[in-house]
Amino acid sequence: EGLDLSSLLTSAPSPTSSRGRLVEASPRLLVKNSFAGVNFHDTYTRSGLYRKPLPFIAGCEGAGTVLAAEPGAEEWVGQRVVYFDHSGSYSDYSIVQENRSALVPEGLGLKEALGGFVQGLTAHYLTQSTFPLKNEHTCLVLAAAGGTGQLVCQMARLANARVIGVVGSRGKLPLLEGQVDDAVVLEPGEDTRHVVQQVREMTSGQGVDVVYDSVGKDTADMSLQCLKLRGMLVLFGNASGPPPDVSALRLAEAGSVFVTRPILDHYMNTREELDWRAGEVFRWLLENKLHVNVRSFPSLESAPVAHKEIEARMTRGKIVLELEL
Ligand SMILES: NC(=O)c1ccc[n+]([C@@H]2O[C@H](COP(=O)([O-])OP(=O)(O)OC[C@H]3O[C@@H](n4cnc5c(N)ncnc54)[C@H](OP(=O)(O)O)[C@@H]3O)[C@@H](O)[C@H]2O)c1
Structure with missing residues (x-):
């Protein structure tokens, strides 16, 4: 009440991608956030690994209701949306690009849709586009019990590929039940050679067609050694640096x-591409073909705890912050 919605929209800064290339402009939406998604990405902007001009509002993913829209996007007003936009989602209201937002279908909760959004879209582009998995393929998924990892494993199984998951502790193995064909434990600081050996044994000495590696610094060389001839290493994260x-x-x-070192921004490049990916992810969630493990933190004040947990490898799926006023 008392908010001048149109002046909020016109005063918002221009859109940028997190990593260089400008995102194509589209009409902007004023969203009242119900939830903010917490992603490993948020820890990179907080630490300065991904540089952003200061000051900035943290968070790149949210879910809520559209209160107002710029001309050309009026039909979005009143709709429930989730979005991936670098304008800051750890806030009560956000101004986001229409072409970075997706409508949440009837029957799907906002929280569940958010749980499957950035991580779901990422798993979708990795398994459908970067290396399109088929039933003849074997993939190795690192951080397989993490938010993105669990969805990569499930989508690989939907494509009938064989999945080998790597986790950082025995305690995480139950999370992989029904999501992988084989699993390997690589504890923090442990020599990686046994992973290469186990993967070779599991694949009759051949290696895997593709490694989805979100851990980065500590595992990139190990991942290269797990590949078969002409395989593909997909380095999509920096969890260890x-x-x-x-x-x-x-x-x-x-x-x-x-x-390859892909990022989501470049795989949701057009309205059609975003609608395709979000449409499939939401449909699979509604049909119970995909399951997201969502844990809610009660308010924005919980953000530091959420960041500490994700950096300390304690999370078991997706974390969201509840923002309802
Ligand atoms: N390129 C893209 O488009 C894109 C999009 C989304 C996410 N990502 C990346 O995907 C990764 C996963 O993101 P997420 O939000 O879903 O997080 P997450 O996987 O739930 O959490 C990260 C996991 O990485 C593993 N890890 C291994 N070494 C680590 C270390 N030194 N410090 C912390 N964690 C370590 C841990 O699992 P274990 O203990 O089981 O090893 C930890 O649970 C991140 O690197 C993120 O940047 C990339």
Whole structure:
């Protein structure tokens, strides 16, 4: 009450991507946030690994109701949405791009939709586009019990691929039940050679077609050694620190393999692409083909605890902050 919605919209800054390239502009929406998603990404902007001009509002993912829209997006007003936008979601209200937002279908809760959004879209592009999995493929998924990892495993299984999951402790193995075909434990600080050996044994000496590695610094070389000839290493995260540079000669030695470092921004490039990915993820959630483990923290004040838990490898799925006024 008393808010001048149109002046809030016109005073918002221009959109940018988190990593360089500008996001194509679209009409903006004023969203009253019910939940903010907590992602490992938020710890990178907080620590300065991903640089943002100061001061900034943390958070890149949220869910709520659209209160107002710029011309061209009026039909969004009153709708329930989830969004991935770098304008700051740890707040009661956010101004976000229409082309970074998705409508939440009837029957799906806002919290569940948020639980499957950034991580779900990421798992979708990794398994459908970066390396499109088929039933003849075997994949290795690192941090398999994490928010993104669990969804990568489930989508790989939906594609009938064989899945080997890696987790950081025995205690996380039950989380992989029904989501992987085989599992390997790699404890913090442990030598990685036994993982390479186990993966080789599990694949008759061949190695895997693709490794989805979100751990980065500590595991990138191990992941290269787990690949079969002409396999693909997908380095999509920095949980242990940024992955090291890989020389062209190292790619030849590893078996003429491919390495890519993708980000979600570049895989939801058009309205059609976002609608395709979000549509499939939401449908799979509604049909119980995908399951997200969502844990709610009661308020914005819980953000520091949530960050500490995610950095200390204590989380078991998706964390969201409840923001209802
Ligand atoms: N490129 C993209 O488009 C994109 C999009 C979304 C997320 N991501 C990346 O995907 C990763 C997972 O994100 P998430 O939000 O779903 O988090 P998460 O997987 O729930 O949590 C990170 C997990 O990484 C593992 N890990 C291994 N070494 C670690 C270390 N030194 N410090 C902390 N964790 C370590 C831990 O699992 P174990 O204890 O089982 O090893 C931990 O639970 C992040 O690196 C994130 O940046 C990338």
